[in-house]
């Protein structure tokens with residue numbers, strides 16, 4: 001990648017961010033936020049990566065509120081006990097715990113899975129949420145570029161190691177699910193197959209978008225395999241929108257300033273990250289493709305979940321399987337899937 005392509009990648013990422021903010025504001029003006037209501041889920045077990053902060057924290061709390069046994073998988077040891085205590089207190093659910101898992105280390109991920117499996121628990125929901133954004137060039141313990149290593153490879157390994165437990169825990173019509181948090185920046189991401197580690201020229205924007213595109217492609221492929229093998233597990237990928245969290249700590253100082261001044265108004269609050277939790281709830285179906293976390297999707301034959309009274313529109317990236325330039329893969333187009341959120345959309 002040249003400095004020119006790096007500048008182009010940064011502009012594209014900021015353009016996506018700005019478009020999302022405008023869309024969020026418009027949506028908020030038109031329809032506000034309708035919190036869905038789900039029935040309690042006391043016998044289900046969920047793992048949420050990065051559940052000590054931001055969207056992961058809100059998701060973990062939301063699932064705990066539904067009565068699930070929630071395991072927070074994270075690398076933030078110092079914060080963990082306080083977070084667990086707070087969630088237990090707020091949700092009156094004692095089954096919330098923290099297990100150390102550093103996604104920047106394959107060894108740590110394997111240890112986490114081993115510890116989890118020793119508990120002999122089922123696993124109904126795996127939320128691949130943890131992530132880093134626009135960090136300076138550095139590598140994981142295993143030598144991978146950090147965005148690619150943590151955001152993508154770490155979750156890839158974790159999902160693969162937990163797939164057997166997910167499969168055993170799911171049942172036809174009541175699938176276990178893998179919910180992966182990607183980002184709309186995947187639309188402008190490019191997979192540089194000749195240099196996945198960004199070693200020739202490092203662009204933090206391109207590296208972040210690349211890792212999020214990899215997660216979308218991974219989910220598409222995983223869902224295809226799960227369907228082909230008839231496994232009672234679904235794979236979904238969600239874009240939380242632009243949310244006011246610490247994820248932005250490494251972005252350009254001007255952006256941080258704007259976030260500080262206007263973030264409370266133009267960004268979503270982190271508690272809206274529970275939208276991710278919405279597609280973790282068992283009565284909503286996993287769906288391939290990037291979707292806003294909405295409760296409208298459901299498994300055939302199941303009663304529909306409460307929904308917003310307004311029409312909805314959701315964009316799904318159509319991933320190209322053709323090479324545009326040697327070594328480079330990009331989403332081909334953006335398709336719009338629209339529908340009504342009324343009962344007629346439930347089928």
Ligand SMILES: NC(=O)c1ccc[n+]([C@@H]2O[C@H](COP(=O)([O-])OP(=O)(O)OC[C@H]3O[C@@H](n4cnc5c(N)ncnc54)[C@H](O)[C@@H]3O)[C@@H](O)[C@H]2O)c1
Pocket residue numbers: 049050051052053054055056073074075076101102103104105129130131132133150181182183184239240241242243244245246247248
């Ligand atoms: N905030 C947004 O606007 C936004 C937009 C699109 C997508 N996302 C995605 O949402 C997800 C959550 O982000 P957030 O906004 O809550 O950010 P955040 O910084 O508040 O939380 C990120 C979490 O990931 C954890 N994490 C980071 N590196 C890790 C590692 N090596 N091992 C284990 N855990 C690690 C952190 O400890 C933290 O708990 C990310 O995947 C992010 O890319 C966020």
